[in-house]
Amino acid sequence: MKLLFNRKTMTLISVLLLLIVSIGGAAAQDPVTITWWTLASAESPEPAIRAVVEAFEAEHPNIKIDVTIMAESAYGDLMNTTIGAGEGAPDIAYFWETPWLPHTLDITDRLEADPDLSRDDYFEEYFNNWAVYNDRVVGLPFTVGANFVMYNKDVFDDAGVDYPTADWTPWDYIEIAKALTDPDKRRWGGDRPRGPFRAIWRNIGATKPYSDDSTTVEGYINGPDAVAAYTWLWDLVDSGATPTPADIEVLGTEGTGPVDLFIAGRLGMATLNNGHMITAANAGVNFGVVPEPHVPGNERFVHAWALRASIWAGTEHPDEAYEFLSFWAGPEGQRINMEIGALMPSLPAVLEDYPDAEADYFQGFMGVLNATQTAEWRATHPCWRGAVIRAVSDAWDLIMLGEIARDEVQATLDAMVEPAQAALEECVPRLGG
Amino acid sequence: MLSLWRNMTTQERRDAKTGYLALSPWMVGFVIFYAFPILATFYFSLTQWTLVDPPVWIGLDNYVRMFTRDPLFVSSLKATTLFVALSLPLKLVLGLMLALLLNLKIPGMNIFRTVFFIPAVISGVAVSLMWIWFLNPDTGVVNTLLHYVGVQGPYWFWDLNWALPSVAIMSIWKVGGAAIIYLAGLQNIPAHLYEAAEIDGAGKWRRFWRITLPLLTPTLFFQLIIELIDAFKIFTEAFVITKGGPLKATYFFLYYFYEEAFRNFNMGYASALALFLLVVIMGCTVFVYRTSGRWVYYEN
Numbered sequence: 001m002k003l004l005f006n007r008k009t010m011t012l013i014s015v016l017l018l019l020i021v022s023i024g025g026a027a028a029q030d031p032v033t034i035t036w037w038t039l040a041s042a043e044s045p046e047p048a049i050r051a052v053v054e055a056f057e058a059e060h061p062n063i064k065i066d067v068t069i070m071a072e073s074a075y076g077d078l079m080n081t082t083i084g085a086g087e088g089a090p091d092i093a094y095f096w097e098t099p100w101l102p103h104t105l106d107i108t109d110r111l112e113a114d115p116d117l118s119r120d121d122y123f124e125e126y127f128n129n130w131a132v133y134n135d136r137v138v139g140l141p142f143t144v145g146a147n148f149v150m151y152n153k154d155v156f157d158d159a160g161v162d163y164p165t166a167d168w169t170p171w172d173y174i175e176i177a178k179a180l181t182d183p184d185k186r187r188w189g190g191d192r193p194r195g196p197f198r199a200i201w202r203n204i205g206a207t208k209p210y211s212d213d214s215t216t217v218e219g220y221i222n223g224p225d226a227v228a229a230y231t232w233l234w235d236l237v238d239s240g241a242t243p244t245p246a247d248i249e250v251l252g253t254e255g256t257g258p259v260d261l262f263i264a265g266r267l268g269m270a271t272l273n274n275g276h277m278i279t280a281a282n283a284g285v286n287f288g289v290v291p292e293p294h295v296p297g298n299e300r301f302v303h304a305w306a307l308r309a310s311i312w313a314g315t316e317h318p319d320e321a322y323e324f325l326s327f328w329a330g331p332e333g334q335r336i337n338m339e340i341g342a343l344m345p346s347l348p349a350v351l352e353d354y355p356d357a358e359a360d361y362f363q364g365f366m367g368v369l370n371a372t373q374t375a376e377w378r379a380t381h382p383c384w385r386g387a388v389i390r391a392v393s394d395a396w397d398l399i400m401l402g403e404i405a406r407d408e409v410q411a412t413l414d415a416m417v418e419p420a421q422a423a424l425e426e427c428v429p430r431l432g433g
Numbered sequence: 434m435l436s437l438w439r440n441m442t443t444q445e446r447r448d449a450k451t452g453y454l455a456l457s458p459w460m461v462g463f464v465i466f467y468a469f470p471i472l473a474t475f476y477f478s479l480t481q482w483t484l485v486d487p488p489v490w491i492g493l494d495n496y497v498r499m500f501t502r503d504p505l506f507v508s509s510l511k512a513t514t515l516f517v518a519l520s521l522p523l524k525l526v527l528g529l530m531l532a533l534l535l536n537l538k539i540p541g542m543n544i545f546r547t548v549f550f551i552p553a554v555i556s557g558v559a560v561s562l563m564w565i566w567f568l569n570p571d572t573g574v575v576n577t578l579l580h581y582v583g584v585q586g587p588y589w590f591w592d593l594n595w596a597l598p599s600v601a602i603m604s605i606w607k608v609g610g611a612a613i614i615y616l617a618g619l620q621n622i623p624a625h626l627y628e629a630a631e632i633d634g635a636g637k638w639r640r641f642w643r644i645t646l647p648l649l650t651p652t653l654f655f656q657l658i659i660e661l662i663d664a665f666k667i668f669t670e671a672f673v674i675t676k677g678g679p680l681k682a683t684y685f686f687l688y689y690f691y692e693e694a695f696r697n698f699n700m701g702y703a704s705a706l707a708l709f710l711l712v713v714i715m716g717c718t719v720f721v722y723r724t725s726g727r728w729v730y731y732e733n
Contacts, residue, residue, distance in 0.1 A: 083485040099483045246570045246591040386697035397680045
C-alpha cells in the first residue's frame, strides 16, 4: 500500500505540528499583568510596596504586577478621569471616594470561596464599614486608623492630676483640661475637636446631622442631643484650656492634629491617631491612650478609618486581580508593610505581632478598634461630608470664635436647618442617601 | 473674505499663507486647550455630572439654582468682589511706587530689582505657608513687632474682620512682578520730556503728574486688566490657609468652585459657576477696555 505522504513530508508535518503546539502552550503560559496604582506613606513606604510585589510574583509566576506609585495630589484626578472614561483605570487601587464604589468589582463570592482568607479575619467594624457597600463586598480594608485621646503623663504628674480612664465623660475632659492648663508654662490642658458629628457628638447622644433616610434635618442638626454636643464645645472653648484655631493651624501637624504641641509638653491631652502615637513613642514621650470620652449608658463610638483596597469593575483579569488583592490586603501583604513600614494591619492576628503591641499605650489603642465607628453612618451618607457639613459650618465657626453666648447655641443651630435641608435635598439625588 | 483673497496679489497671498502658518500652532493650541474646554464646560453646565458617571441632561437647572437658591454663590461672590476691591488698588499703587523706586539710578539697583522680583516666582503654597507664620497671632513677626510698639495685633486669618484684609495684604507680596512691568513702561518714557519740563521749572511732583503718569497709562491699563483677572482667580490662599473661613469671610468663588467640583462631585454645577466667573471677568475686562479711551494716553 502506497503511503499518502512520504517520510520526509510526514517528518516536516510532525515538526510543524510540534512547533504550533509548543508556541500555543507558551502563549497560554504568558504571565497576566495586573496594574496597581498606590501611594507611598510612612505606613506603606516604597520598599514595602516593592517587597509585596516581589513576594507575590515569587508565589505567582503567572501574574506580573505593574505598580505605579503616585503622588496623592494626582491620584484623585487620575482615578476620576479613568473611571469616568471607562478605560485606563488600574485593576487594583484604593477606591476611597463614594462615587467610585459602584465601579468596583463585587468580590463577595470570591471571598466566600477563598480557603485562605475570610471576612472574619478582619476587625469586624473595619470590614463592615470599609469593605462593604450596599451589601456587596467591594474591597478589603487595608490598615486601621482611629482617633483617641493621648495624655502626657509627665504633664499630668506635674499638675497633680489623675490620669483619665475609659469611663470618663466629655465634661470630665473639660475639667481635667482646666486643671492642666498653666499660662505661666504656656501649657494648655487639651485640644479642641476638629469637626462636628465625630465620636464625642455620637457619644453624647447618638447625635446625627440628619435622618437615616436622608430626608430630614429638622430635629437632628438642632435636636436636643446636637444642642448638648455643641454646648459642650462652647464650654470647652470658653474654658480657655485649649489652644485657639490659630495656634492649632500653625503648630498642628499636617492639619491632622497638634502632635508637636503634645510632644513638647505644651498640651496635656490631644485627640490624635495611631500615626501620631508612634511618633510620640519614637520621641520618647511618657504617654497613655484612652478612648474619647462618652456619656455612661450611651453606645461608645470611635472616629476611625481604613483604606479600601478594591478591584476595578472593568478589569480584564478579575481572578488574577483578586489573587493579588487578597495577597496585598491579606495577612502576607499587610505583614510585609508592618515589618518594613509602620502599617497597623486590619487583621487582629497580624496586628498582635506589632513590635510595640505589649506596650500600655498600644493596648489602649487596641481597645478602641472594636468600638462602633462613626463611619457606620458617615460612609452611607455621602452628602454629609461634601454638602451638608459646609452648610452648617457657620455654627462651628461662631462657637470657635467665641461670637455667640452659651444660650444662643440652640438659636444658632435652628438657623442652620434651612441651608442644611437645602444642601441635603440638592445632594441626595446626585450622590444618593 | 473670498473677495478679499481674490483681490490679493500673489505676493500678498504668499505672505498671508506664511502668516497663517506661523499662527497655526497658537490657533491649534487655542482650539484644543481653550475653545473646546469652554464649549465642553457650557455643555456640562447643563447637566448633572459626578465626574465618574455619565452626565445627565438637566437643562438650565444649575443656573436656576445659582441665581435663586444658593446662598453660597452669593457669599462667595461677595467675598471675591471685596477681595478684588481691596487688593487691586493696593497692588496697582504699590507696584507703581516700587517701580518708581527701582527706576532710581543708584548703585546696586539690579540687585534690588532681582530681590523684589523673586517673590513673584515663588509657589503660592510656599508663600501661603510663610504668611501663616508671619501673621500668627502669638508668635508671628507682625504681631511681635506691633507688640513692641504697644499695639495688640489682631488674629489676622483667624479673625472674622481681619481674615479677608489679611489675604489682601498678603497679595502685595507679589507686587514685584507688577513693578517690573511698570519699570519697562517707565524706561520707555523719553528723557527729553523730563529735561524740557525741568528747564521750564517743573518740580518732581509736577513732572510725575504731567509726564510720568500720562505716558505710563498704557502700562497701567495692561496691568489693571491682568491684575483684575488675577484677583478674581484668588484660590490658593483660601485653600491653604483659611479653608474659606472664618464664617465664610474668605470663601472665594474659585474655592467654592473647587469644593463643588472635587469634594462634592458636582461637576455640572461647578461648570456653571466657572462659566459665570468667565462672564464676570469678561464683563469687567470689556468695561475697562471701553473706558480706556478716556484715560489711556498713547503718545503716537
